Amino acid sequence: MKKHNFYAGPSILPEFTKEKTAEAALNFAGTGLSVMEVSHRSKEFVAVMDEAVALVKELLKVPEGYSVLFLQGGASTQFLMAPYNLLDKKAAYLNTGAWSKKAIKEAKFLGEVVEVASSADTVYNYIPKGYEVPSDVSYFHYTSNNTIYGTQIPTPEVDVPLVADMSSDIFSRPIDVSKYDLIYAGAQKNLGPSGATLVIVKDAALGKVERPIPTMLDYTTHIKAESMFNTPSTLPVFACLQTLIWLKENGGVEAMEQKNIEKAKILYDEIDRNKMFQGTVLAKEDRSLMNVTFIMTPEYAEFEKEFMDFATAKGMLGIKGHRSVGGFRASIYNAMPVESIQALVDAMQEFEKMK
């Protein structure tokens, strides 16, 4: 039976990425060795790192004066590195979910945090608007897409440098990198397997804090060493490169955005039409194109488990909602084919007819 991979992360990757990585696990770049057993300083692997960095710059139109790094430790490590390197005395954070909260917690180790707004009171089912960002902060931090709650944020218009956790929507749409001091993203949604973390940092934003920074937490360490201060996560970086190649061959982030809008519409339209289901996000403009969260309508609430079993039997994987929200979550990242979304919509329609 065809499986439909709706996991929130690690999550669906292009066939191209999987095939090339499986090949390289046995024979990498004609070396006769696995990509896992070749020195990161070999010319073959250095070429992988260089091409990955160049493609990130090309696809996201990264301006001059920014460094692109592949690190380890996920966004969770960036929650600490970002303030360590950039927070002088005070920073502003927008609290739109569990990941924002974790970022705020770590920033408080380093200085004062102004939480400019929060939607915690309603389990983060909307994106706060109309908040004020103090002008005397080092930066304004936000989470661009909230996997758990199914919300997404366009680039905020504020007068201070931006820092964003884009783990779950990077490469899903164009972004104006010049507005950011720092963008970071765990790879395991639109980029590759877990174990690699993408960092895009403005060089001129560094060196402004007084505190000493431990070597591995200092962006300048990794910039100087071109992501090879310590051994990078070689196979995950190789896999990320394959996805970047696939992205370019498929029209880049502009084409992805169009496809993502079309794909998400199919599912949201069904959620809005089907009498048994409803979305969890209050305002339609806050709905994520990456993670579609929905629950049974109150009159059909008793059928939640039955639909879960029904959909699972039809090959849907990973559609259980996060325990803090309940219901369902369909993660439909770049690599998700429209056929899988249609399969879920078909299951929803079939289930409705049965009742």
Place this chain on the structure above:
Amino acid sequence: MKKHNFYAGPSILPEFTKEKTAEAALNFAGTGLSVMEVSHRSKEFVAVMDEAVALVKELLKVPEGYSVLFLQGGASTQFLMAPYNLLDKKAAYLNTGAWSKKAIKEAKFLGEVVEVASSADTVYNYIPKGYEVPSDVSYFHYTSNNTIYGTQIPTPEVDVPLVADMSSDIFSRPIDVSKYDLIYAGAQKNLGPSGATLVIVKDAALGKVERPIPTMLDYTTHIKAESMFNTPSTLPVFACLQTLIWLKENGGVEAMEQKNIEKAKILYDEIDRNKMFQGTVLAKEDRSLMNVTFIMTPEYAEFEKEFMDFATAKGMLGIKGHRSVGGFRASIYNAMPVESIQALVDAMQEFEKMK
């Protein structure tokens, strides 16, 4: 042509590890999905993590009261985490090379470091002995194997808790874990690909320092979450598991130690016999069974490049010595077959006859 993989790290892995990982990159545990695109919280991946932890405990006879973790960031991140969690006021460090120096540098962020001895004066070509470790330190830290200089250290006999960076010789020999508060190792030598870091920590050693510890740097974070506080490096951990299975099937660390002694003897015997080569390590008891470092004897020094080209043409990969030592380095980890060592010895003998 058959390639002989003498890379220092990332380095040779068992065929079993490569084949199983290549398979799982396409279809993992019968899911029809890649191991790279399955949630780390799926029952299939949780089983991988659980089995990997259980096999580490079994192979190294880890006593009760220790936690086994798979983290990210390599030994370089552990240089910081170790003192953050364990250094109260003062710690003792043995300086046997570049990695020790880096560990010492990070420890100084957190407290006083007593460098009990150093072989820096002679480019680390011996292991200091007869040093005194103060009794009032939180721990004594050492690097068990020095990849660059080709030295290795048996478990030191001291009266304070031990902390060891075993990145390049873990699983190459039995160790008495009960003598350690902490053992850490980047995976990319005897365990798996880069991107995973093994940590074995004594639970009772934690919670004794007063300082607040950032979440990701706190071992208790990862112990409580069973290495899933954040998304672990799933494919690298899967590959580590394959090597652990291979290790068990091949007699465990006891059998590995015997094979490693035999394998290293073949190469060291040739270095000592061949008039054109000499070892770089002063005392034979300090010689590493993992990284065999050697140079041309002074009377044949002019032939260094010629031998490098000669050996490379015969399929030897990664035998260039580290720039700080020069000459040659043959890394002969667990997965290195005796045939490759013999091929290098044959090349050395053939080269000698040519001159």
